[in-house]
Amino acid sequence: DAKTTQPPSMDCAEGRAANLPCNHSTISGNEYVYWYRQIHSQGPQYIIHGLKNNETNEMASLIITEDRKSSTLILPHATLRDTAVYYCIVSSRGSTLGRLYFGRGTQLTVWP
Amino acid sequence: DAGITQSPRYKITETGRQVTLMCHQTWSHSYMFWYRQDLGHGLRLIYYSAAADITDKGEVPDGYVVSRSKTENFPLTLESATRSQTSVYFCASSGQGRTDTQYFGPGTRLTVL
Numbered sequence: 001d002a003k004t005t006q007p008p009s010m011d012c013a014e015g016r017a018a019n020l021p022c023n024h025s026t027i028s029g030n031e032y033v034y035w036y037r038q039i040h041s042q043g044p045q046y047i048i049h050g051l052k053n054n055e056t057n058e059m060a061s062l063i064i065t066e067d068r069k070s071s072t073l074i075l076p077h078a079t080l081r082d083t084a085v086y087y088c089i090v091s092s093r094g095s096t097l098g099r100l101y102f103g104r105g106t107q108l109t110v111w112p
Numbered sequence: 113d114a115g116i117t118q119s120p121r122y123k124i125t126e127t128g129r130q131v132t133l134m135c136h137q138t139w140s141h142s143y144m145f146w147y148r149q150d151l152g153h154g155l156r157l158i159y160y161s162a163a164a165d166i167t168d169k170g171e172v173p174d175g176y177v178v179s180r181s182k183t184e185n186f187p188l189t190l191e192s193a194t195r196s197q198t199s200v201y202f203c204a205s206s207g208q209g210r211t212d213t214q215y216f217g218p219g220t221r222l223t224v225l
Contacts, residue, residue, distance in 0.1 A: 034213070043202050043216030044155070100214055102147075102155035 004088045009107040018075040020106050022088030025069045032091060033064060034100065035073045037084040044087065044102070047073065078110045115139075118203050118217040125193050126225050133188045133220050135203030143206045144186040145214065146170075146178065148199040155202065161186055193224045 005023040012018040024033065035047040048055055048062045050071070055062045061074040075082055087105040116137040125131050135144065146158040147170075157170030159178040167178050175197060177189045186205075190197055200221050204214040 041200075041219070043204075043218050044214075046213050046215060049213060100157075104154055 003101075004090060004103055006086075006088050006103065006106045008104065009109070011109040011111060012075075012078045014080060014110055014112050015077055018078040018082065018108055018110070020073040020075075020086050020088075020108065021070065022073070023070045024088070024090045027068050027090050033062065033068075033071050034089045034091060035060070035062065036087045036089065036100075036102075037082075038087070038105070039081075039084040047086075078108075080110050080112065082108065083110045084108060116203060116205055116215055116217040118201075118220050120220060121218065122221050124223045124225065127194060129193050131190045131193050131222065133190075133201055133203075133222070135186045135188070135217060137184055137186075137203075137205040137215075139205065139207065139215075140183055141205035141207045141215075142183070143214075144180065145204040145206075146176070146186070146188045147202045147204065148172065148197075149202060149219075150199050158188065158201075190222075193222075195224050198222060198224045 032049050032051050034049040036044040037047055038044045048057055048060050050062045050064050052068055064071045085105040085107050087102050089100050091100050119134045142163050145160045147155045148158055149155050156172050158172055158176050159170055161167045161180040164180050164183050167180055177191055180186050200219050202219045203217040206214045
């Protein structure tokens with residue numbers, strides 16, 4: 001699986017958009033970009049995923065660059081409850097059987 | 113309730129004891145996974161299963177045993193617990209399909225004294 005690079009920490013004011021970057025320069029054509037988050041002491045929570053098109057759901061938006069070497073997760077109106085570690089993962093089906101490799105992630109702190 | 117559950121949520125045991133952590137999902141997902149999470153290491157895959165009776169090792173399988181006799185259950189056994197196995201254990205599941213969206217349980221915090 002391709003590796004990802006994320007900043008170790010970021011902060012954001014409540015109500016503002018949080019933009020979390022991720023570099024995945026070695027991503028291959030069949031690999032998806034996934035974002036998960038983990039609120040302290042809880043299990044990781046799926047947020048969103050995409051292949052090459054931008055995606056949006058009720059939680060967030062995912063912007064993937066045209067060359068697919070980087071992406072940005074956008075939380076449009078961050079709240080205190082969005083304080084968590086955010087993981088960017090690239091993965092594909094096949095011989096890996098859907099294994100996800102979690103790196104260190106980005107600690108997002110939303111302040112009032 | 114639908115979803116993925118783990119039991120027990122907290123467990124304290126002694127070195128050398130056998131411990132089994134349970135994982136149950138109600139989605140009929142084919143794939144199930146066990147991870148451990150330790151400070152400084154993030155989440156590491158222990159074992160995974162593609163279907164009932166099909167299991168395979170992950171990154172850190174030593175000291176652990178799994179079984180999958182039913183699709184919905186994926187127990188993890190520590191045959192002889194060691195202090196280094198003190199950790200938080202997460203179970204996850206995902207369905208068949210091209211994407212790998214995994215849904216995680218709440219975790220089991222295990223302490224080995």
